[in-house]
Amino acid sequence: MSFFPCPDPVLGDKTSVDxxxxxxxxxxxxxxxxxxRRALPTARRRLVGPFIFFDxxxxxxxxxxxALDVxxxxxxxxxxVTYLFDGHIRHRDSLGTEMVIRPGDVNLMTAGRGIVHSERSPEEERNAPMPLSGVQxxxxxxxxxEEIAPHFYHTNAPALPRFDTADFSGCLIIGDMFGLSSPVIRHVETLYADIRVKPNGRFPLPVTAEERAIYTLSGNVxxxxxxxxxxxxxxxxxxxxILIEAGPEGAHFMLFGGAALGSRRYVWWxxxxxxxxxxxxxxxxxxxGRFDIVPGDEEEFIPLPE
Structure with a gap:
């Protein structure tokens, strides 16, 4: 959701964890x-595997x-990649796709050589308070x-692999982990998972991904x-x-990473x-005005930033 005018993230203090x-x-x-909250990209850390943006x-x-009106x-x-914990978003794009994403679903839209999309609160829900929580x-x-044909894939929550142990549970969004494999398409080796560590539980970070990171959502780790x-x-x-431990309240975080791209990427808007x-x-x-229009959302657009 690069349309949000967030300032650049900042690096934290140096940690004693080598x-x-x-x-x-x-x-x-x-x-x-x-x-x-925007965590990627930063001046000193542009990518974690193929992940170049984290909101x-x-x-x-x-x-x-x-309402959300992008x-x-x-x-x-x-x-x-859009993944929600609460609320609904209606996605429309220039391929003619119209899809409401719900908690636990995955919307993966590959732009390739070019795509246009909008993201809005569903019209039928706007007459009441609307919760919204998620990660893009x-x-x-x-x-x-980089220039492949654009496409859109939606994966319903029940199709995603899940795991549950004495210490942690979670959902595998993209990639392979613990002998499970997600059906979500990937164009490069990618790991993305929603992890909940139970009270006083421990989670061993997989070592299979070349680059790895977590984003903490709730609870201390x-x-x-x-x-x-x-x-x-x-x-x-x-x-x-790496062993990630939770306190008595448990912890919730996103695990993400994958293979390094091996070449530089530039980001503008x-x-x-x-x-x-x-x-x-x-x-x-x-x-x-040479990009395609979005059917069903033709009247508005975000101008090119000056």
Whole structure:
């Protein structure tokens, strides 16, 4: 949701945990009653595997006529992944897709050479308070796939693999873990999971992903004796065995990462590319109205930022 004008995140204080490469404290913006925390990208940490963008939305309750109304806007060179804990969002895009995403579902929209979409609170729910809580991430497309044809995939919550042990439970959103495999499409090796550690439980961080990070959502986590509160992004060194412990209240976090892309990516507004020239081309195409329209949402759009 790059349309949110969040300031850049900041790095946290140096931690004594040697396995933590980067500690990021997200910057927070209030957008019409919806609090949004942006943790990626930063000046010192642009990517974790293919993840180049991480926004925590809410939790919030939209009241008094407020609603999520993200007008049509373009993307290139990435996949957006929307995952909700509470509330509903209606997605429309220039492929003709119309889909309401619900808690536990996954919307994966691959922009490739170009797509336009809007994200709004469903019209039929606007006459009552509307809860909204979730995470939206971007996955940068790898070399050779940045200009593929755009497509949209929706996966219902029951289709996602789940696990439950004495210490933790969770849902595998993308990738492979604990012998499970998610049906969600991936264009590069990716790991993405919703993890809940039970009170006083422990979670062993998988070492299979080349790059790994967590974003803490609720409850404190302890790593090698150091305690980290909610709303922190912790990126770990490759290959280190990490044990994440929860206190008596338990803990909830997102686990994400995957294979490093191996080449630089540039980000400007909603555009991601390995080429600055390609981003300039996309800017001109949006300015001149050359992107496709969104059926059912043709009247409005977000202008190119000055």
């Amino acid at each position: 396995s933590i490469e980067t500690l990021i404290i997200p910057r927070t913006s209030d957008i019409d009653g919806l609090e949004v 925590r939305m809410g939790p919030a309750v939209l009241r008094d006529g407020r 007008r049509p806007h373009p993307h290139i060179g990435l996949s957006t 991430t971007w996955l940068a497309l790898p070399d050779g796939k 302890r790593i090698s004796g150091d305690v980290f509160p909610p709303d922190r992004l912790l990126a770990f060194r490759t290959g280190d065995e 909603n555009f991601v590319s390995s080429s600055k020239e390609r981003i300039e081309q996309a800017k001109e195409e949006w300015r001149m």
